[in-house]
Amino acid sequence: MGNSESSTTQSSDGFKEGPDLKVNKNIVMFSSLTSTDSLKQHYEKRRMEAGDCAAGWIKSLAEKVGAFSSAPELAGLGALAVAVLIDILSSNPNSIKDVLQSVFAEEKASKVWDLIDEFLKRYRMYINDRETLKKEIKRIEEQLSKALTRLKNSMVRGGHVTNQDVKIWVNGAAFHIQMLIHLERLGGTQNYDPIKSLIKEYKEDLDTVFEKHEEMIKGKCHFVSYADTNGASISYDVCLVTEDSKSYWVGDRGSEEDLEDYYNKRFGKQKCEIEKHFSEVEKNVPELIRQRGSLEVRR
Numbered sequence: 001m002g003n004s005e006s007s008t009t010q011s012s013d014g015f016k017e018g019p020d021l022k023v024n025k026n027i028v029m030f031s032s033l034t035s036t037d038s039l040k041q042h043y044e045k046r047r048m049e050a051g052d053c054a055a056g057w058i059k060s061l062a063e064k065v066g067a068f069s070s071a072p073e074l075a076g077l078g079a080l081a082v083a084v085l086i087d088i089l090s091s092n093p094n095s096i097k098d099v100l101q102s103v104f105a106e107e108k109a110s111k112v113w114d115l116i117d118e119f120l121k122r123y124r125m126y127i128n129d130r131e132t133l134k135k136e137i138k139r140i141e142e143q144l145s146k147a148l149t150r151l152k153n154s155m156v157r158g159g160h161v162t163n164q165d166v167k168i169w170v171n172g173a174a175f176h177i178q179m180l181i182h183l184e185r186l187g188g189t190q191n192y193d194p195i196k197s198l199i200k201e202y203k204e205d206l207d208t209v210f211e212k213h214e215e216m217i218k219g220k221c222h223f224v225s226y227a228d229t230n231g232a233s234i235s236y237d238v239c240l241v242t243e244d245s246k247s248y249w250v251g252d253r254g255s256e257e258d259l260e261d262y263y264n265k266r267f268g269k270q271k272c273e274i275e276k277h278f279s280e281v282e283k284n285v286p287e288l289i290r291q292r293g294s295l296e297v298r299r
Contacts, residue, residue, distance in 0.1 A: 010248050018217075018266035019163045023174045023277050024103050026096050030080035031178050031281060036293030039079035043295060046090045057089035062297040064127060072185040073127055074293030077178045081123035082295065088124075103171050106164045111147040112172045115140055119179070134186050141179045148172045156208050161216040166209060170274055173202045177281060184289045192285050199282040203275060210271050214263050217243050221262065223254030 023031075029038045043061075047054050065082060068074055074082060080096070087095035097120065104113035119140050126133040151169050155161045180195045220243035225236050238254045239247050240262060250258045281288070 010246070014248065015262055015265035017269065019167075021163060021167045021170060021267065021270050022273050024100065024171055026080065026099060027171060027174050027178070028277060030076060030083070031174065031277075031288075033284060033287055033291065035076050035079040035291065036074060036295075039074060039083055039293060039295060042083045042096075043086055043297070046086050046092055047298075049092065050090055054090070057086075057091075058297060060089050061086060064124075065295055066297050067128070068294060070292040070294050072182075072188075072292055073130070073133075074295055075182075075291035076185060076288060076293075077119075077175075077182045078123065078127075078185075079293055081120050081127070084120050085124050104168050106162075106168055112144065112151065112168055115144045115147060116172070116175055119144075130186060134183060137179060137183055137186070141176065141183065144172065144176050144179065148176060152205055152209060155212050156205075159212065159216075161209075161212050163213075166213050169209060170206070173205075174277065174281075177202065177278075181281075181285065181288050185291060190286065190289060192289070195285050196282055199278055199285075203278050206271070206274060206278070210267070213267070217263055217267070218259045221259060223250075223258075225254075 029035070032038075047058065050057070064085065065074065072078065084095065084097045086092075087097060097117075100116065101113060104110070104116070119137065122136040122140065123133065126136055148169060151165065151172070155165055155169070177195065177199055180198060184191055184195070222241050224239045224241055224247075226239065227236055236252050238250050238252060240250045240254060240258055241247050242262065248262070
């Protein structure tokens with residue numbers, strides 16, 4: 001085709017994965033059955049990085065967690081909170097907390113991050129007072145649940161959907177599930193039903209949220225047709241201009257199938273990975289609740 005657009009336009013085979021909407025790897029790592037191993041690895045990494053300067057903060061850490069042996073406080077979200085504590089004590093610039101905060105970096109959803117940040121702070125404060133810790137987690141969990149419901153309704157009912165909103169809701173939901181699991185873990189109970197019910201509800205909500213996300217993405221796309229005159233005949237090449245202003249040749253006519261193919265290649269795999277995470281947590285709820293953790297702190 002003798003059109004200058006061809007030099008800046010790609011084939012539809014070149015659709016790339018869209019912005020990351022998945023559950024953050026730190027939440028995934030500390031939601032797994034190996035969360036206590038992740039904590040130990042994190043501690044050893046920070047200890048090695050600090051070298052001769054580690055003695056001071058290791059002493060402070062030992063005062064906080066040294067008394068725990070095979071304890072629920074050091075498993076799951078507890079392990080994540082202690083990993084954040086290690087970063088704070090060691091003054092490490094590459095902190096897990098900063099990574100998590102970047103996931104929730106959106107003014108509209110700041111309430112979600114504020115509550116997660118509050119959870120991490122309260123955990124550090126009351127790690128050695130289990131009853132108070134449970135009360136604090138329960139209080140924050142209820143507020144987080146309401147904040148996530150408001151965010152979901154803003155997207156589903158209000159139609160205010162962005163990539164960042166979806167990412168925040170997905171990560172907030174994953175964190176909320178782990179809060180309920182951790183409450184059961186700390187309480188020494190085995191009440192699976194409310195947690196599994198919540199996970200099923202979030203999986204249903206995930207479908208609805210992604211339907212609205214798909215509508216938003218498709219609504220920002222449009223087709224541009226270019227005529228190619230070749231002697232007496234005229235043929236058309238159609239270009240799909242995407243939500244991020246990238247252009248792709250899709251053939252001689254634009255269709256709903258082209259939009260569907262575009263969305264699935266950009267976001268379909270991500271949605272499957274999020275569903276897989278929720279399903280794995282749902283399957284492992286009993287084992288996750290029974291988790292206990294320990295950390296050998298070398299002074």
